[in-house]
Amino acid sequence: MGRRVRGWTTCIGAVAAAALLSGCTVYDVARLAGDDTHGRDNGTAGSALARDYLIGQLKPIATGLNTAATGDAAYTQAVPGGTNIVAVIPGTDLADQYVVVGAHYDHLGDSCPPGTTCTRDTIFNGATDNAAGVAAALSIARSIAAQPTRPRRSVVIALWDEEEDGLLGSAYFVQHPLVPLARTVGYVNFDIQGSDLLPSLRNTSFAVASETGGTRFQDMVRSAIGDQSLDTAVLSSVFGQGRSDYVNFIGAHVPTVFFTDATGPCYHTVDDEIGVVDFDKLDAQIATSLAVTRDLADTADPPAFAPGQPAATFDDAVAASRIVNRAWADRGRFSAADQATLTRIRADAQRIVAEGRAAFGSADVGTLLGDSAAFVNILTHGTCSGFLSASAQARITAFRQAKAAVLRAGR
Numbered sequence: 001m002g003r004r005v006r007g008w009t010t011c012i013g014a015v016a017a018a019a020l021l022s023g024c025t026v027y028d029v030a031r032l033a034g035d036d037t038h039g040r041d042n043g044t045a046g047s048a049l050a051r052d053y054l055i056g057q058l059k060p061i062a063t064g065l066n067t068a069a070t071g072d073a074a075y076t077q078a079v080p081g082g083t084n085i086v087a088v089i090p091g092t093d094l095a096d097q098y099v100v101v102g103a104h105y106d107h108l109g110d111s112c113p114p115g116t117t118c119t120r121d122t123i124f125n126g127a128t129d130n131a132a133g134v135a136a137a138l139s140i141a142r143s144i145a146a147q148p149t150r151p152r153r154s155v156v157i158a159l160w161d162e163e164e165d166g167l168l169g170s171a172y173f174v175q176h177p178l179v180p181l182a183r184t185v186g187y188v189n190f191d192i193q194g195s196d197l198l199p200s201l202r203n204t205s206f207a208v209a210s211e212t213g214g215t216r217f218q219d220m221v222r223s224a225i226g227d228q229s230l231d232t233a234v235l236s237s238v239f240g241q242g243r244s245d246y247v248n249f250i251g252a253h254v255p256t257v258f259f260t261d262a263t264g265p266c267y268h269t270v271d272d273e274i275g276v277v278d279f280d281k282l283d284a285q286i287a288t289s290l291a292v293t294r295d296l297a298d299t300a301d302p303p304a305f306a307p308g309q310p311a312a313t314f315d316d317a318v319a320a321s322r323i324v325n326r327a328w329a330d331r332g333r334f335s336a337a338d339q340a341t342l343t344r345i346r347a348d349a350q351r352i353v354a355e356g357r358a359a360f361g362s363a364d365v366g367t368l369l370g371d372s373a374a375f376v377n378i379l380t381h382g383t384c385s386g387f388l389s390a391s392a393q394a395r396i397t398a399f400r401q402a403k404a405a406v407l408r409a410g411r
């Protein structure tokens with residue numbers, strides 16, 4: 001296990017002392033996804049190291065949400081097998097209403113058996129999944145704490161444990177909430193951020209499930225997206241495939257938006273390291289989600305949970321068609337079989353859009369759902385660096401060479 005470093009400073013101070021790092025977000029990802037946290041599996045020393053860092057970041061800007069405990073423990077919620085991190089920035093005139101901003105900080109750990117020296121990389125660093133998402137949540141907390149006007153509603157920062165074990169940390173929270181969920185106007189979830197699925201999708205990201213807050217919430221999310229050059233496609237909840245903590249909040253009837261870059265070829269491999277993180281993209285994602293969070297915290301007209309929405313809509317088809325057409329530029333990167341799948345998906349999306357909104361029906365919903373699953377599947381094929389832009393690939397190669405030298409030298 002890694003050496004336990006005590007007394008980490010907050011990001012601002014540490015960055016001033018670390019000339020190689022350009023900002024808090026880079027620093028957060030470097031700390032969380034560094035080899036010394038050994039992949040942040042719940043219940044490990046590496047997880048505790050990450051947690052100490054995160055609590056250290058939150059303490060100057062937010063209060064511990066667990067009022068049954070004191071000191072650092074007030075920033076934690078024990079869950080069976082793990083520990084959630086929970087903090088709050090108190091609101092002003094609507095302080096008894098809440099916005100929850102969440103991201104899981106756990107990941108898959110280290111496959112090197114304890115007591116063994118491994119000369120290949122065995123650490124699942126989870127830089128995009130989900131150190132970058134945690135960095136986004138922290139960045140929102142820092143920004144709101146630094147803004148001259150306090151939010152009207154209280155903003156909860158929740159960093160989940162055991163997401164990789166079946167969304168367990170967030171499930172425990174909604175079963176044992178530390179703030180009333182009936183007075184929670186929205187949940188903002190991050191899982192996999194700063195990730196490029198293909199060079200052609202470098203400027204593409206996803207905002208999933210905002211229809212859970214009806215057209216009011218969709219309008220808020222679209223407005224925040226419209227202020228950024230990043231093309232964040234608004235998609236219905238089902239396109240998140242139930243694969244992140246957002247589903248637990250929908251289950252608790254809280255309007256929810258899930259910001260994600262979906263799963264690419266680096267997903268759940270030891271190569272998901274800081275070198276693959278697109279920090280320019282992450283900055284735009286933070287700006288978008290900060291605007292949503294601040295709007296939720298301040299609006300006189302908050303969204304209400306909107307049950308019974310259709311699984312998929314014509315707007316989903318329009319977004320899917322736009323994304324697949326963009327990815328078409330990279331079709332040469334896929335195998336022949338996957339190119340055939342991509343060709344079929346593209347034709348389906350083009351047909352559904354061409355037939356128009358009035359013709360959209362349940363058969364189209366089925367086609368869209370099947371095709372989106374197939375698209376996500378072919379994107380995860382291939383090697384991690386093989387699907388990245390030339391600059392990202394050069395970054396990863398340099399990073400791997402440096403890391404291999406460290407491993408050869410022993411750790």
Ligand SMILES: [Zn+2]
Pocket residue numbers: 104129130163191192
């Ligand atoms: Zn994740």
